[in-house]
Structures are given as C-alpha cells and as structure tokens.
Amino acid sequence: MFRCPHCEKSGIQAFRKAILSPGLLATCQSCKQTSSIRYTGWLTAMLPGTALMIGALFTESETMEWALNIGGIALVIALPLFFAPLHKAD
Numbered sequence: 001m002f003r004c005p006h007c008e009k010s011g012i013q014a015f016r017k018a019i020l021s022p023g024l025l026a027t028c029q030s031c032k033q034t035s036s037i038r039y040t041g042w043l044t045a046m047l048p049g050t051a052l053m054i055g056a057l058f059t060e061s062e063t064m065e066w067a068l069n070i071g072g073i074a075l076v077i078a079l080p081l082f083f084a085p086l087h088k089a090d
C-alpha cells in the first residue's frame with residue numbers, strides 16, 4: 001500500500017499504483033479521495049525501461065535481446081511504482 005496525498009495514510013493499493021498513468025485516478029481506501037501521477041514524473045520513470053526495450057531492437061544476440069526486454073519490462077513496472085510521486089487529483 002502507498003501513502004495517500006490527501007490523508008497521509010496507506011490507502012493506495014500497489015497494483016493500482018503500478019498501472020497508474022496520467023489521467024487515470026487511484027481512489028484511497030481510507031478517505032475515498034482520488035490521486036494521480038503527473039505526466040513529467042510518469043514519463044521520467046518510463047524512460048529507462050523504454051530505452052532498454054528500444055536497445056533490444058538493435059542487438060544481434062538473441063540472449064541479449066531477451067535480457068534487455070525483460071529488464072525493460074521490469075523497469076517500466078518498478079520505476080513508476082516506487083518513484084513516481086502521487087499527487088492530489090483536482
């Protein structure tokens with residue numbers, strides 16, 4: 001569970017935060033207020049994983065292609081989940 005920017009309690013489910021993107025809202029289970037992530041924070045968190053997956057397109061080694069794609073998917077999920085801050089939705 002992640003901390004809600006409204007009530008400061010752990011009211012945001014991890015799965016909901018993992019699939020959050022700008023324009024989608026997460027509802028706090030404690031106070032029922034909504035929050036989201038901002039476009040700049042989301043984009044910044046998505047860049048490293050996306051770069052790895054683009055790099056996989058240009059590698060000759062099949063093993064390296066798999067490694068870059070798996071690493072890229074892991075980063076695309078983990079970085080927004082743990083590092084993109086939640087903000088109050090207006």
Ligand SMILES: [Zn+2]
Nearest residue numbers: 004007028031
């Ligand atoms: Zn809350």
